Amino acid sequence: MARDAGVMTISVGNLTVGGNGKTPFTVFLASRLARRGYRVGIVSRGYGRLSNGRGAALVSDGARIVLSPGEAGDEPVMMARSVAGPIAVARRRVDGISLLARSAAIDIVILDDGFQHLRLRRDLDLILVNSARGFGNEWILPAGPMREPLGAIRRADVIILMALGENTAGARVTSENTAFKGKPVMRAALRATSLVHAKNGKWRESQIAIDGQRVTIVSGLGSPEGFHAMVRALGAQISSTLDYPDHHDYSLRDWKHIQDAARGAQLLLTTEKDLVKLEKFYAGEVPLYALRVEAVMDERDEARLLSMVAERARRRGVVTTTDRCAN
Numbered sequence: 001m002a003r004d005a006g007v008m009t010i011s012v013g014n015l016t017v018g019g020n021g022k023t024p025f026t027v028f029l030a031s032r033l034a035r036r037g038y039r040v041g042i043v044s045r046g047y048g049r050l051s052n053g054r055g056a057a058l059v060s061d062g063a064r065i066v067l068s069p070g071e072a073g074d075e076p077v078m079m080a081r082s083v084a085g086p087i088a089v090a091r092r093r094v095d096g097i098s099l100l101a102r103s104a105a106i107d108i109v110i111l112d113d114g115f116q117h118l119r120l121r122r123d124l125d126l127i128l129v130n131s132a133r134g135f136g137n138e139w140i141l142p143a144g145p146m147r148e149p150l151g152a153i154r155r156a157d158v159i160i161l162m163a164l165g166e167n168t169a170g171a172r173v174t175s176e177n178t179a180f181k182g183k184p185v186m187r188a189a190l191r192a193t194s195l196v197h198a199k200n201g202k203w204r205e206s207q208i209a210i211d212g213q214r215v216t217i218v219s220g221l222g223s224p225e226g227f228h229a230m231v232r233a234l235g236a237q238i239s240s241t242l243d244y245p246d247h248h249d250y251s252l253r254d255w256k257h258i259q260d261a262a263r264g265a266q267l268l269l270t271t272e273k274d275l276v277k278l279e280k281f282y283a284g285e286v287p288l289y290a291l292r293v294e295a296v297m298d299e300r301d302e303a304r305l306l307s308m309v310a311e312r313a314r315r316r317g318v319v320t321t322t323d324r325c326a327n
Contacts, residue, residue: 002118002119002120002121002122003094003119003120003121004121005093005094005097005098005109005120005121006097006101007097007101007106007107007108007109008107008108008109008123008312008313008316008318009097009108009109009110009111009120009121009122009123009124010029010108010109010110010111010122010123010124010125010126010309011110011111011114011115011117011122011124011125011126012025012026012029012110012111012112012113012114012115012126012128013111013113013114013115013116013125013126013127013128014113014115014127014128014129014147015115015127015129015135015146015147015148015150015152015153016129016130016133016135016136016145016146016147017141017145017147017222017223018145018221018222018223018246019130019133019221019222019223019225019226020128020129020130020162021128021130021162021188021190021295022112022113022128023075023078023079023112023113023273024190024293024294024295025126025128025160025162025188025295026042026079026110026112027079027082027083027294027295028188028294028295028296028297029110029305030042030079030083030085030110031082031083032302032306033108033306033309034084034085036306036310036320037320038107038108038313038318038320039085039104039105039106039107039108040083040085040106040107040108040109040110041085041086041087041088041097041100041104041106041108041109041110042076042079042083042085042086042087042088042109042110042111042112043087043088043089043090043093043096043097043100043109043110043111043112043114044059044073044075044076044079044087044088044089044096044111044112044113045073045089045090045091045093045112045113045117046059046072046073046075046076046089046090046091047073047074047075047113047246047247048069048073048074048247048248048249049070049071049072049073049089055090055091055092055095056088056089056090056092056095056096056098056099057071057072057088057089057090057099058086058087058088058099058100058103059072059076059077059080059087059088059089060076060080060083060086060087061086061103061104062084062085062086062104065077065080065081067089069276069277070249072089073089073247074220074247074273074274074276074277075112075247075273076089076112077276078272078273078275078276079112081203081272081276085104085106086100086103086104086106088100088103092119093111093114093117093119093120094119094120097109097120107313107318107319107320108309108313108318115127115152115155115156116147116148123312123313123315123316124157124158124308124309124312125155125156125157125158126156126157126158126160127153127156127158127159127160128160128162128188129159129160129161129162130162131161131162131163131187132163132164133145135150135179138150150179153179153180153181153183154181156183157183157184157308158183158184158185158186158305158308159180159183159184159185159186160186160187160188161185161186161187161188162188162189162190162295163187163188163189163190164189164190164226164229164230184304184308186297186298186301186304186305187297187298187301188295188296188297188298188301189295189296189297190226190230190293190294190295190296191293191294191295191296192208192230192234192291192292192293193208193292193293193294194206194207194208194292195207195208195209195210195289195290195291195292196272196275196289196290196291196292197287197288197289197290198275198279198282198288203275205292208234208291210231210234210235210236210267210269211234211235211236212235212236212237213236213237213266213267214236214237214239214264214265214266214267215231215236215237215238215239215265215266215267215268215269216238216239216240216241216242216258216261216262216265216267216268216269216286217231217238217240217241217242217269217270218241218242218244218258218261218268218269218270218274218278219241219242219243219244219270219271219274220243220244220245220246220247220248220250220271220273220274221243221246221271222246224241224243227271227291228241230291230293231269231291236267236269239264239265240261240262240265242257242258242261247273248274248277249277250274250277250278250281252281255278255281258278259285259286262285262286263286265286266286266287267286267287267289268285268286268287268288268289269289269290269291270288270289270290270291271290271291271293272290272291272292272293274290275288275289275290
């Protein structure tokens with residue numbers, strides 16, 4: 001039987017590997033709930049974490065990041081750069097939730113990539129589906145992209161169709177919609193919003209100005225094609241691409257190879273989760289930037305989703321900061 005962690009829990013996950021925007025959507029949802037007055041924490045598995053066999057660890061207390069990408073994994077540290085709330089990593093998510101509860105006052109915990117973590121009871125289960133790729137051939141790994149059979153979708157409360165680009169209304173409705181079996185289907189998209197670079201230990205944002213520039217792309221993604229397409233759509237001239245395995249732990253040797261490949265390029269462009277690992281190598285060579293990608297939703301779908309969260313929160317007796325102050 002699934003264990004209740006004693007705090008409202010929302011899972012953001014999927015049925016397929018890579019390229020569905022789980023982490024950007026987790027950041028999006030955390031920020032929207034915080035705006036509504038909820039105290040939100042995030043728990044991640046911490047893929048790529050060097051201390052993988054250890055227990056729960058606090059990545060950020062909401063004010064400062066206390067672990068490196070090697071200690072926490074790249075995505076938790078990346079989220080800590082964007083979310084003003086506590087973040088923990090744990091193989092057993094319930095241990096991560098317990099750690100957050102001891103470290104800070106929280107109303108809601110979001111599980112980043114938690115759909116397959118069946119030991120823990122969730123108040124709301126969200127599945128993200130790439131609106132262009134759907135479920136592929138519907139075969140289980142390694143023959144196909146599925147983590148588990150398509151029938152597992154029955155555990156989901158909401159289906160989020162994730163598109164690449166700003167126009168959520170233009171996301172292609174795939175034939176796999178027949179598998180959704182009457183569940184609420186909402187639309188979201190991944191949108192490039194800015195460039196990010198590291199300076200004096202902090203990240204700085206600037207406008208995206210890569211139209212016509214010669215760019216070398218380096219990334220460690222499960223499915224880098226979408227990232228390449230996004231960069232191309234911004235008008236960059238891609239001179240070369242270096243695709244490493246997902247959650248790759250870059251070495252100095254890798255960095256030297258990357259610098260060699262970037263000769264002649266005006267810009268070395270990567271993802272935020274790669275920047276947290278590459279910034280330590282940068283020493284003023286070809287400018288190194290990450291393309292910040294954020295999740296967006298149609299206003300009506302966003303309102304529907306947040307209303308569902310608020311209704312589940314009321315069942316738990318969870319109130320917002322505004323409600324607490326009023327009482």
